[in-house]
Amino acid sequence: xxxxxxxxxxxxxxxxxxxxxxxxxxxxxxxxxxxxxxxxxxxxxxxxxxxxxxxxxxxxxxxxxxxxxxxxxxxxxxxxxxxxxxxxxxxxxxxxxxxxxxxxxxxxxxxxxxxxxxxxxxxxxxxxxxxxxxxxxxxxxxxxxxxxxxxxxxxxxxxxxxxxxxxxxxxxxxxxxxxxxxxxxxxxxxxxxxxxxxxxxxxxxxxxxxxxxxxxxxxxxxxxxxxxxxxxxxxxxxxxxxxxxxxxxxxxxxxxxxxxxxxxxxxxxxxxxxxxxxxxxx
Numbered sequence: 001x002x003x004x005x006x007x008x009x010x011x012x013x014x015x016x017x018x019x020x021x022x023x024x025x026x027x028x029x030x031x032x033x034x035x036x037x038x039x040x041x042x043x044x045x046x047x048x049x050x051x052x053x054x055x056x057x058x059x060x061x062x063x064x065x066x067x068x069x070x071x072x073x074x075x076x077x078x079x080x081x082x083x084x085x086x087x088x089x090x091x092x093x094x095x096x097x098x099x100x101x102x103x104x105x106x107x108x109x110x111x112x113x114x115x116x117x118x119x120x121x122x123x124x125x126x127x128x129x130x131x132x133x134x135x136x137x138x139x140x141x142x143x144x145x146x147x148x149x150x151x152x153x154x155x156x157x158x159x160x161x162x163x164x165x166x167x168x169x170x171x172x173x174x175x176x177x178x179x180x181x182x183x184x185x186x187x188x189x190x191x192x193x194x195x196x197x198x199x200x201x202x203x204x205x206x207x208x209x210x211x212x213x214x215x216x217x218x219x220x221x222x223x224x225x226x227x228x229x230x231x232x233x234x235x236x237x238x239x240x241x242x243x244x245x246x247x248x249x250x251x252x253x254x255x256x257x258x259x260x261x262x263x264x265x266x267x268x269x270x271x272x273x274x275x276x277x278x279x280x281x282x
Contacts (some may be wrong), residue, residue: 132168
């Protein structure tokens, strides 16, 4: 890609983002801890739900040291309702690692933190530490495929994202990361892309003809193991002392209880104590 074209697309998206972005509570901060919490929450939860819970989580655990010092039970209780509760356990372990060893500032070392994969490591590196590295989430993948008609292969998409992010060494790394994700979510959306208001429509091969970009289908939630896990954990988070008798747990889940409890114990999300289940790894 010609550098002039790259800079034109960057400039247009940054200008669009500055004027049109949604005001979420994690935007506008480069505090590494706030960025870490928001990115872990956003991994598998809608931004609108995170916007409600993110401030409350930071009120409860205002620093990485506060989160590191908290109990598993307290962290899981505060996380309840966000889903995919293993994220809370991994975030807690990451906080303990950071409190002990300090903040890693580059992608390779960020990836070594519990629960932090390549995408989240790059997001934190750019948003918290100003590293000019590209991120490829579902939204970014979609608009890169449509706008540039490249092969749908992770290495190809990551290289393209990194090429666009590279000029961010001028201090725009965080703004670019936010812009590229926001654009995919708001304009180049999955089912009804807003081609007529797209700031980079000129030269787009998919303009006005874009079709949904294939994404892996998730198994139905209702009646799934994930639903049973979530139901039991929500009940524990709301119970006095975060404790539920096995009798009540059996009434809640009936025949699926033993398998559900075994899986949650394995993940450190609950433990048995006598004839009760208790939230947290114990």
